Amino acid sequence: MKKKTLVLGASLNNARYSNLAIERLVRNNQPTVAVGLRAGTVNGVTINSEMVDFEDIDTITLYLNAKRQEEFYEYIIDLQPKRVIFNPGTENPVLYDLLRKNNIEFQNACTLVMLSTNQY
Incomplete structure (x- = not known):
């Protein structure tokens, strides 16, 4: 099933996991959009x-630490995704509570692992 995914904390640096996530999402034919510090293009x-x-955002996959997420709380809630994936290093109990209050599912997982094991 196709799940339109927002990569939040996307990077142009191909050594970053967010960059690799974009590449793997595209390779897995998942519609992908991205927001990051610098504008540009990665894998189209x-x-x-x-x-x-x-x-129509199904999933937001986070690549921002808890402190950097604060400015995006309202944005995430307003997009009303079905789920938010907290990749390793992005865990945030404050955002968990906000998501619960807005009936948005979340999980602590690795988008790259989920894609490689067909659990996305």
Whole structure:
């Protein structure tokens, strides 16, 4: 099933996991959009440097530490994704509570592992 995914914390640096996640999402034919610090393109996916009001986001996969996530709380809630994936190093109990209050599922997992084991 196709799950439109927002990579939040996307990087143009191909050594970063967010960059690799974009590449693997595209390879797995998952519709992918991205927001990061710097605008650019990775594997044909535009990285926006502003919070774009995307529609029909199924999954947000986080590549921002808890402190950096704070400015995105309202944005994440407003997008109303079905789920948020907290990749290793992004765990955030404050955001967990906000997601629960807004009936948004979340999980601590690794997007790359999920994709490679067909659990995405």
